[in-house]
Amino acid sequence: MDIFDKLQNLDKRVFYLLMALAIAIPTIHPIGLPVEITESVREVYEFVESLPEGSIVVIGFDYEPGDEIDLNPIAQAIFHQLASKHIRIVTIASFPAGPTFADECLEILEEYGYEYGVDYVNLGYYAGGEPTLAAFAQNPATVFPKDWHGNSISTLPLMQEVKSMKDFSMAMTLNDGPTGGTGTHEWVRQAVMAYGTPLIMGVTGVLAASNEPYVQSGQCKGILAGLRAAAEYEKLTGKIGTGTVGMDAQSIAHLLIVGFVLLGNIAMLVSKIKEPKDRSGHAGGEPR
Amino acid sequence: MFLKKTLPTIIAFVCGVTVIIAYFFNIPFFQTTAQEILKWQSVIAIFALGLGAINIIRVHSTNIRRAKGKNAYSIALLITFIVTIVVGVFLGQESEAYKFIFDYINVPTGSAIFSLLAFYIGTAAYRSFRAKNIEATILLITGCLVMLGRVPLGAKILPFSVPATDWIMSVLNVGGQRGLMIAGAIGFIAVSLRIVIGLERTAYGGD
Structure with missing residues (x-):
């Protein structure tokens, strides 16, 4: 040989x-390799910039431990942008670990003077996937009589303004695929098709390919795929985080x-x- | 027979048709009824989670009994399962103990398993991406271009890889994915209709 x-x-x-x-x-x-902004990430950034100040968005933490390395940096980067426009945030989760990830990411809102219940709410975990998301879209109070911390949602001022999915100016799913939680297809059906709420997706790198048709059809305003998108978004918001650091390792590995x-x-x-x-x-x- | 087959079929038919009508038409009666059905569904899903938990305990208890206590994986699973439930239920999910389990056991083990993909996919690519024929060569070139085009260093080394990746993803990929999605959706509608009208017996545990 x-x-x-x-x-x-x-x-x-x-x-x-x-x-x-x-x-x-x-x-x-x-190493600090320079990250160039791609068109797809810039489109998402500009769409979020176009949202009215003070409006309300819903973000689904639909992923399990293992994918947080891709998706937590995306959540944190977009939270910085939303907070800079004082957009209020409601989080839900279709995986049991989701609310804990949401809590960790929502912590960054404190530096913007956000107040829990008034500016942001973590509603917690729901079981049942798409049908439960449909029930939430119709009337959030039927699925979440209490938030993740045990407060009755009738006592939370932010939730008084939310009667259905229509009250959200944007929906976002941070998604690791159809592995037991609510997938991206379900969000398209229940948020976009049923209520016309604009949707953006934050997905693991491998899911970008299967969701790209939704962007071209206009059913999704844009996709942030994997650590690369997080790094680009961090550059756009000027808040450097774990996405940028991770890109060096990913570059060398590829x-x-x-x-x-x-x-x-x-x-x-x-x-x-x-x-x-x-x-x-x-x-x-x-x-x- | 009635309780096992006919009644589930009637329930599936009524629920399915109501939810479909409520999705497409804004009729107050159907909207309200569909909302109730969806609420019931989420309650049933919670019971399914409970059943899943009981099933895990049952399966692994049997494993331990059969192996006479030598099945280390089942023992570890049951211990961590019960400890997590006890901590979550009695100390709360915001307690330090629960956060410790989440941050130092749950997340690192999940990440470790997920990260193994980098090693397996890497070696699989090295062994299988060989230009043995025209199809394999196309796969090899496409794979390498996308891998380079997705990272900053690759874009520096081969600037052409970035527009090439965008084109592959937005033209070639979308064409294929769209076909798959449409075919999948048609199949999904067909199976759903069969369940709603009672032709699909496997959904009710039949043959």
Whole structure:
């Protein structure tokens, strides 16, 4: 077995070690790679900028632990923008962990002088997926008689202004896919199609592809996909956070994978060329 | 027979038709009834969660009994399951103990499992993205372009990857995804109609 054969079948532990280093080193010592703003992220930013000051938005924390690394930075970045326009926020969650993530992200509103119950509310978790979202859209009080902290929603001034999904100037779902909670398709059906409430999506990187048709059809105002979108949004809001730091590690990791793929292919081509011609005169044998 | 098949079919028919009418037409009677049905649904969903919890305890208790206490994973699951429930119910979800479980056990383990994808997908890409034929070569080039176009460093090394990625995502990808979504939606409507009119027996636990 020569060097080219070995390069085609490297021990996966070598790759694991290099990948761990590629992620760990830039995380510990950020490189500070410049992040360019893409059109899709700028569209979302400009749409949020166009919302009237003081209006109310609903944000669904529809993800589990494991995806918070992609989605918490998106939530925090957009909260900074909403707070700078004093837009009021109602959060709901279709996963049990969602309200805790919402609480963590909502903490940043305190630096803008937001008051709980007046400027923002965390309603908590709902079971049942789409039908329960439909009930919430029709009348939030039927699904959430109390908020996450146990307050009756009739005592919360913000909730007195919300009678149905129509009262929200924007809906947003932070979503990790149809894995038990309310998916992006369900939000399109219950917020956009039923009530005409504009929707934006914050999704994990892999979900961008499957939701792109909603943007082109106009049913979704824009998608923020993965850590990259969070980093771009942080740049737009001027509040640098974990999204920007994570991009260095993601850049190196992607580059490592592409490098390995190219290496494997070059080794395969060289091996083919070096192989002796078979009886029919063709170079190379059967593909490996 | 009536309780097992006919009654569930009648309930599904009445609920399904009411909710569909309420979605498309603004008729007060149907709106109010649909709201009640949806409220009931969320209550039933909560009971389903409870049943799921009981089922987990039952399955893993049986595992432990059969393995005579040597099934470490089932033991660990049951202990953490019960501890989390006790802490959540009796100390509250805003207590320090609950936050400790969430921040230092739940989130790190979830992230650790999710992060393994980076290693598995990386090695899978290295082993399977080989230009053996025309289809594999297209997949290889597309995959590498999108991977580079999605990160700042890739965009610096190969600036062409950014517009190429945008085009792949918004033209090629959307065409395929739209076809899948329309086909899926038609199938979804067909199955829903079969359930509502009682033709789909598997939804009621039948064959």
